[in-house]
Amino acid sequence: MPNQRTGAQILCEALIRENVEVMFGIPGGAIMPFYYAMWEYRDQLRHVLCRHEQGAGHAAEGYARSTGKVGVCIGTSGPGATNLVTPIADAMMDSTPLVALTGQVSSLVLGKDAFQETDITGITMPITKHNYLVKRIEDIAYAVKEAFHIAATGRPGPVLVDITKDALQAKMVPNWEIKLNLPGYKPNYNGNRKQIREAMRLLTEAKKPLIMSGNGVTMAGAIGELHELAERTGVPVVTTLHGIGSFPENHPQNIGMPGMHGWVHVNRAIQECDVLLNIGGRFDDRVTGKASTFAPHAKVIHVDIDPSEIGKNVKVAVPIVGDARNVLRALIEELPSREALAELHGRASDWLEHIREMQDKHQHKQQYLNRPDTTNLMPHDVYAALTRFLNARGQYRVVTDVGQHQMWAAQLMDWLKPRTHITSGGAGTMGFAVPAAMGVAIANPTDTVWAICGDGGFQMTNQEMQTIMQEGLKNVKVAVINNGYLGMVRQWQELFEGKRYSGTPLSGPNFRLLAEAYGWKGITVERVTDVEGAIETANATDGPVLIDFRVEREVNVWPMVPQGKSIGEMITGTPQA
């Protein structure tokens, strides 16, 4: 038969049709036919062999989050597939477009506890936007097309495609005449006009309005629109952990990050505001604290592409379902008359001034960064130097892991551009940063990619340093904020559990030597005076570099809202330990 293809070849061609450039994975029995076929397409489809499927998944996430394109990861059946579960859940929580391809045992033995059989569609049902078990070669091309469409549109998310080995091995003449037929999937991109008008009316009449910008603004590419709305109304803007970079932190209207480790003046502003326009944020409990006490005086306007997010955690006065960019554009079109706008602007600047006064009364960024004492190395010294350095150079991305170092990075560095701050927010997955940085580095070869890790999370996935080496990714630099503890948990134990440091003191190998074992350059920094030099060296080195920053061991992240408390009840601590 002419032009016959195996299922695996069809899969490769389907991926090329989706403009996939790179895939991260590990082969194995059930997925082997796909790897066999991949060889023919190796000029078009780059495959990165990771050291653990979790690494492959996070790498695909890093690729996706830094570009907005769909990330692709691959695992074989059984343990290969289950190792992808964590990144899939992570992608679900942070709305990351991801397609996970897994091999499945042959349909002839499916359900018989065959070697390496796992019901991965069953396992991932609650953590995927959608998933497929494909048992027939005829369905491969369609499933791939649908999977990419679902992953990338509406509220982005992970989609898993599990394909049986016999379907990959079967042959047929492929049919590329595919029309998507998804009558039940019609994301609403345009917000309702009436609601948009109502939102604008509330905003125009507000005395203390606030805009909260979330990940949806970045994902919708609505940076310019947000800028325009903010500047024309004069309304102060808060950026959530994932909204960081959607509005530049050096803009006079950006007041900072809210939430559990947000700044006091930001949380106070939320508790005082009378209209809160949340665009593309989902009111995570790390943002709201005790939800019933959140923004008690505010009429909340919530813009989200996913209707199920609206009214889930916080009571909403004006729900707007739609794409952040379209809704922002529509809001701009509905701006009031010049006089009304001027009045709003006036009230908003008084309000902004009031917020800035609150800011001056409480510790914030500068107080943490400008510390007089230079004897012992504090985490803050690293952030101060790194920020100075990165701001001067420009082309960079920062990926953070999970823990204290993550919060310090969000608080203390200057976030100016979208998609430059990449972190695991919703799931809080330790081990995210090193593999995600790999994906970011592949997608952005001209940027320097800094992974900032704790010594705990770093030890979860550091084997991907070898993948980074094998792929020749010279633009990856790792900064380990090494405090010899699972720091964030230790902080909670210190504050709320009478310093019972149960299961938190942590040792590590000599990270410099470990780096060298992987062929990286390794640097150890123990003194404040060596910080800048190490960062300069890392940047000047034509290859991956790890810096082990041995910081003061028991430093806390301040300020902090204790779990279950209102964001109005922050513990401020002291700037220095």
Added chain:
Amino acid sequence: MNKHTVVALVQDRPGVLNRAVSLFRRRGFNIESLAVGHSETPGVSRMTLVVEAEDVEQVTKQLYRLIEVLKVSDVTSDPTVEREMALVKIHAPSGSRPEIVALTGMFGAKIVDVGYNTMVIEMTGTPSKVENFIEVVRPFGMKEMMRTGRIAMVRGAHTHQAPADATESGNGHATAEAATLN
């Protein structure tokens, strides 16, 4: 917590029932009754769910997140026709049969099988009528009982129909096997 009757139209695709149910499980909503079957549109099934939930809006919104879900309606406060069917097998020695036959007639139920010492009765009606009937025949000795769960349809001209394009044509996944909602 309040009981809500929710009617959902779903595409017949593998796993759809599982997805819907697991969604409720995850949110801690208790499903009291669930009935699924084909609808008037080929490739589309209609589900009736009776759920206990504080916030039914969240239930419907969550269901809409599923790719295969075409339409969800909370019909709790709509005027509806609600039906349920039960098959009951009761102890029926010859002495008690006349009484059973009389009761069956009064409820408009049907005797569908008569055995040596047993009878199987088919009872269809509103859920409360079915409930009443079961309580009335229980004293004879209940050997087996099976209920279908509730189905509900809004009265009058108002319909809960799938969008016109929701047919099985052109959909690689709506295989005969898929139509069994496995």
